[in-house]
Amino acid sequence: MNTQTTNENPLGSQPVKKLLMQFAIPSIVAMLVSSLYNIVDQFFIGRNVGELGNAATNISFPLSISCIAIALLFGIGGASAFNLAMGKGEKEKAVYYIGNSAVMLFGCGVILTTITLLFLEPLLHFFGSPDNVLSYAKTYTGIVAIGFPFLILTTGSGHLIRADGRPKISMICNLTGAVINTILDALFVSVLQMGMAGAAIATVIGQVISAGLVIWFLSHCKTVTIRKEHLRISRSIIARVSSLGTAPCSNQLAMMIVQIIMNKSLKYYGSLSIYGEAIPIACAGIITKVNQVFLSLIIGISQGLQPITSYNYGAEKYKRVKSAYLFASTCGFVIALIAFLLFQFVPRQIISIFGNGSESYFQFSISYFRIFLFFTFINFMQPITSNFFTSIGKPKKGTFLSLTRQILFLLPLLIILPLFMGIDGIMYSGPIADGLAGVVAIFMVWNEFRTRPFR
Numbered sequence: 001m002n003t004q005t006t007n008e009n010p011l012g013s014q015p016v017k018k019l020l021m022q023f024a025i026p027s028i029v030a031m032l033v034s035s036l037y038n039i040v041d042q043f044f045i046g047r048n049v050g051e052l053g054n055a056a057t058n059i060s061f062p063l064s065i066s067c068i069a070i071a072l073l074f075g076i077g078g079a080s081a082f083n084l085a086m087g088k089g090e091k092e093k094a095v096y097y098i099g100n101s102a103v104m105l106f107g108c109g110v111i112l113t114t115i116t117l118l119f120l121e122p123l124l125h126f127f128g129s130p131d132n133v134l135s136y137a138k139t140y141t142g143i144v145a146i147g148f149p150f151l152i153l154t155t156g157s158g159h160l161i162r163a164d165g166r167p168k169i170s171m172i173c174n175l176t177g178a179v180i181n182t183i184l185d186a187l188f189v190s191v192l193q194m195g196m197a198g199a200a201i202a203t204v205i206g207q208v209i210s211a212g213l214v215i216w217f218l219s220h221c222k223t224v225t226i227r228k229e230h231l232r233i234s235r236s237i238i239a240r241v242s243s244l245g246t247a248p249c250s251n252q253l254a255m256m257i258v259q260i261i262m263n264k265s266l267k268y269y270g271s272l273s274i275y276g277e278a279i280p281i282a283c284a285g286i287i288t289k290v291n292q293v294f295l296s297l298i299i300g301i302s303q304g305l306q307p308i309t310s311y312n313y314g315a316e317k318y319k320r321v322k323s324a325y326l327f328a329s330t331c332g333f334v335i336a337l338i339a340f341l342l343f344q345f346v347p348r349q350i351i352s353i354f355g356n357g358s359e360s361y362f363q364f365s366i367s368y369f370r371i372f373l374f375f376t377f378i379n380f381m382q383p384i385t386s387n388f389f390t391s392i393g394k395p396k397k398g399t400f401l402s403l404t405r406q407i408l409f410l411l412p413l414l415i416i417l418p419l420f421m422g423i424d425g426i427m428y429s430g431p432i433a434d435g436l437a438g439v440v441a442i443f444m445v446w447n448e449f450r451t452r453p454f455r
Contacts, residue, residue, distance in 0.1 A: 010165075011311035012087070016324040024304025024328070026167035030158050031296035031303070033174040039289055040182050041199045044189040046355030049136070051282045053196060054354065056136035058285025059129045059263060062256045063116060063141065067151050069252035070108045074101040075156030076306065077245020079163035080391050081237075083307045084244075087314025091224065098160050099230030100237045102218055105156040109149025116145040128263030130277040136196050143200035150204075150211035157214040163307050164221050173217065177210030247390040247398030251383070254406030259288075261414055262426070269423040275364050279357075280423060283365040286354050291373060294339040298380045301328050301335075302387035313392040318453040325388050325445070332380030340377040343369050372430035378438035385441040389448070401444060405437035 011019065045053040078101025085094035116123065124137045154177065158170040181202050188198030219226065263281060270280035305328045312320040342350070347369035348362055357365075382405055389398035410433035417425030448454065 011083070011308055012315050012317060012320075016308060016320050017327050019308050020301075020304055020324055020327055020331075022304075023162060023167045023307060024301045024331070026171035027158075027162060027303040028297055028300030029171045030174040031300040032293065033171075033178040035289065035292045035296045036178045036182070039293065040178075040185050041203060042286060042289055042354055044185045045196065045199050046286070048189050048193070049195055050355065051278060051357055051361065052133050053136050054285055055130070055133045055278050055282040056140055056196065058281055058288070059124055059127050059133060059137040060141040060144070061285065061288070062127050062259045062263075063112075063123075063145070063148075065252050065256040065259060066112060067109070067148055068155060069249045069256065070112065071105065071152045071156035072159075072252055073156075073245040073249035074104045074108070074241055075159035075245070076248045076303070076387070076390065077101065077241040077243070078156075079159040080244040080306060080310050080393075081240050082160070082163045083310035083391075084314045084393060086223070087311040095221075095224040095226060096230050096234060096237050097241055098164070098218070098221070098224065099226050100233055101160060101241055102153070102157055102226075103231050103233060104238065104241075106149050106153045109152035112152070113145050113148045116148070117142065120145075127260055128267050128281070130267055130281070133278060133281070140196040140200045143197060144203050147204035147207040150207040154207060154210040154214050157218055159303065159306075161214070161217055162303070164223050165307075166217070166222055167304070169217050173210050173213040176213060177206035177208075179206075180209055181206030243395045244390055244393070246395050247386050247402045250399050251386060251402035251406065254403055254411075258406045258410055258414065261411060265414055265418060265426055266423070269418050269426065273423045275360050275423070279361050279364055280368075282357075283351070283361060283368055286351060287365065287368055287372070290350055291343075291376075294335070294376065295379070295383065297335045297339075298332050298383050299387075301332055301380075302384045304328070305384065306387060306391040309388060309391040310393075316453075321392065322449060322454050325384075328384055328388075329380065332384050333377070336377045336380040340373075343373045343376055368427055371424075371427040374431040375434035375438065379434055381441040382437045385445045388445065397444065397448075401441055404440050405433050409433035409436045 042054060042057055045057060078097045081097040082094045085091075085097065120138060120142055121134070124134060124141065129137050154173060158174060161167075161170040161173070184202035184205055185199055188194045188202050192198060194201070262284065266280040266284055267277045271277050273280075305324055308324045309321045312318075312324070347366045350369070351362065351365040382401060386398045386401040389395070389401060410429055413429035413432055414426060417429050419425070421428065
């Protein structure tokens with residue numbers, strides 16, 4: 001270990017609470033901005049297109065989740081590998097993690113765009129699109145797919161820039177695109193009445209501009225210098241990055257699988273209820289994206305925690321690692337409690353932001369908010385703890401924990417409970433899965449802190 005390097009790096013010397021605020025706040029803003037892309041589109045589409053437009057954005061949402069999955073695989077994976085290497089004083093090796101990760105981010109985005117455009121209609125049917133929503137979904141998804149490489153590069157590289165010690169720059173890159181998207185949404189959708197196409201075009205333009213900023217700042221890193229040789233893909237480098245990025249990526253892939261099953265279930269059981277096919281899909285889509293705002297705060301905290309715990313674990317400063325985790329969890333609990341109170345006491349007011357609907361529309365939305373998101377106050381544990389294990393170089397534990405809520409608990413419940421309870425079974429599957437995932441996270445981190453390095 002290079003002691004001089006460790007002492008010079010603020011990650012190993014400054015107070016952990018100060019560091020977490022310094023890194024988490026820009027991360028939170030960056031995550032909120034990512035959520036804002038979807039929220040803004042939902043807002044303008046809901047008010048200018050209506051329920052079917054809202055349902056269409058929910059149908060395409062699995063593709064947005066897949067973009068985030070790729071971004072986290074190489075973004076958090078590359079950032080964790082970079083910080084662990086820097087903590088050990090391996091600066092020459094560390095720079096390869098950033099260069100290789102950036103290339104993989106954009107390249108995978110191009111592949112995803114190609115697949116989406118080639119198989120657009122079959123994909124939308126597979127995602128559960130009702131017939132009366134399909135044309136809206138095709139218009140919107142066919143355009144936003146063009147922006148996938150830029151969205152993935154921007155989201156993933158934000159972690160790389162943050163790992164380089166520039167969290168504010170990461171925030172600026174994301175914020176710039178979101179502001180442009182919001183302005184253009186108002187112009188294209190509300191003023192020019194371009195509907196779904198206008199919202200999609202605004203999104204892509206914002207993403208392209210953000211990606212341009214990211215490329216500039218990656219080429220001017222603070223702690224290392226990226227040269228052409230660092231961009232040549234190395235199997236060993238990508239293997240290390242992928243292993244560390246598997247946990248957050250798996251969590252997103254699990255969310256995508258659950259989202260697809262959810263859409264199909266809402267369509268089927270909705271058709272057997274008083275609500276019909278479209279209302280449950282539209283309502284659930286809005287509520288999922290509102291919940292994403294809460295999760296953005298939590299994930300932002302976990303991402304801000306990552307460089308602190310990675311560096312100090314690599315530098316064998318275990319007390320600082322534990323202190324940072326506990327402070328991040330405390331912040332997460334406070335945010336989760338506030339979100340719980342909002343979801344329980346003002347659900348109608350929240351859903352009204354995204355346009356009007358029938359009384360059945362509001363009835364389902366209120367029930368979904370209060371039941372499906374009942375255990376919001378414990379939902380901070382699983383994301384923070386999963387990323388914590390990844391950041392200290394234990395990706396298997398992180399990956400397992402990332403899969404608990406979505407795959408081990410929620411997915412089986414989504415299939416089983418509606419068989420007995422109809423569409424209400426979908427709603428009650430949420431709190432059961434959240435509660436069980438929270439308990440598992442608490443148990444795993446408690447056991448970790450009982451191991452020798454943390455005593």
